[in-house]
Each structure stands twice: as C-alpha cells, then as structure tokens.
Amino acid sequence: MLRTGLQLLAPPAGKSLEFVRWRRKPRWLPVAKSKLFRVPERRPQAEEERSELMRLHNQYKWVAPIGGNTSHNPFPPSRTQLRSVRQFLREEVARHEETSTADHIVLTPEQEEAEFQRCLDRNAAWNASIAGEREGRLARERAEKAAYVQERLEARQVREEERRELAQQRVLREIERSGSFVTRENLDAAIEAALANPVDHNFAIDLAGNLYPGRSATQAAADAPAAKQQALTSS
Secondary structure (H helix, E strand, O other), rough: OHHHHHHOOOOOOOOOOOEEEEEEEOOOOOOOOOHHHOOOOOOOEEEHHHHHHHHHHHHHOOOOOOEEEHHHOOOOOHOOOOOHHHHHHHHHHHHHHHHHHHHHHHOHHHHHHHHHHHHHHHHHHHHHHHHHHHHHHHHHHHHHHHHHHHHHHHHHHHHHHHHHHHHHHHHHHHHHHHOOOOOOHHHHHHHHHHHOOOOOOOOOOOOOOEEEHOOOOOOOHHHHHHHHHHHHHHH
C-alpha cells in the first residue's frame, strides 16, 4: 500500500514535483463562520482631512463622459478646475503637430537642399571656431612646456656649476694639504721627527679651560707622595 501511494505521488518523467505550504488561507476558500457576520468598524475622519480630500477631489478628479453624454458621469465636469487647462494643452499639442506636419509636407526639394546647405555652413563655422580655440590652447600649452623645460635646464646647469666649483675647491684643498703627506722619499725624516717630538694625547682640561698634559700630571702625582714624606721626615 505504501509503495502504491509513493508511485501515485511520483512525478512523471521529465517533470519535478514541488509541495507548497500556504502561510495564509487560500483565496478560493469561503469566509470563516466566526467572521461571516462581522461588520468592520469605520474609523472616524477628522474634519480638516475630509475638507482637504474633498478639495483635491474637486480639483483633480474628473471622469470623462461615456459616449459624450454627461448624464452617465457620476462627477459632472463642473466639479473640476483643470478641465480648461487640459483642453488648452490638447489644442496646443494638436496645433503644433499639424504645423510641423504641414511645414514638412510643403518643403520642396530646393528648400530641403538649401536648409541642408545652411546646416552644413553652420557646422563648418562651428568647426572652424573650435579649431581656432584648440590651436590657441595647444600653442599656449607648448609655450608653457617650453618655458618649464628651459627653467629645468637652467636649474640643472646652475647645480652642475655649483658641484663643479665645490669639486675644484676640494681638489685645491687636498693639493695644499699634500705638502705635509708622508711619502716614500720623506718617510725616514718623518719617523725621526716623530721620535724627536713625542705627542701625548693623555691630557685633561678643567672647567676654566686650563690644559694639564698627561706626562706632567703623572709625574706630579708620582712626586707628590715623596715630597709629603720628605716634609714629615724633616719635621
């Protein structure tokens, strides 16, 4: 039995079966018995709102008469205030369409050719004007670019001259200092001069700026205990 039910529910070949669950009651079902004789309560409407809606209704709401007979119209044309405006716009549009169509029909081939030539001439004048403006703009851009390039070249030339001058000064300074350089020829003389004139970099400077050489300070510190001992012995 279960297999038979499944076979009945199985979709035919080439088709899919989809089940739909209604979240609300379908529209083909009748009204529920509990709500059959219930009359909805009509909410009261403010007098200002009713007056405003009536005014808008009288101004904009208008139903065209059926077959041209106004007796079938529930809203007489006298209740609208825009009927004349609409009629004026209809007549204006109709007149414009008729005038445009007539002008197009009465144009002869000569007139069409003259109109086309006039459009060509006007287009050529516009193109010439735009071409002149474009040439002027391109000329200004070229002049500005040339001035910018010239300025960059001059600035670069100034930088090169400054760099060359600094290099020349450095070369001259090194040439002047080369007189005291130790070479192979004066190496022995430089060694003898260094041994004859020793330089001690172990010195001290006080807050007053007085210089205390290292060897003299060391010798004075070494002689101080001996002088003190001699003073004690003599006393």
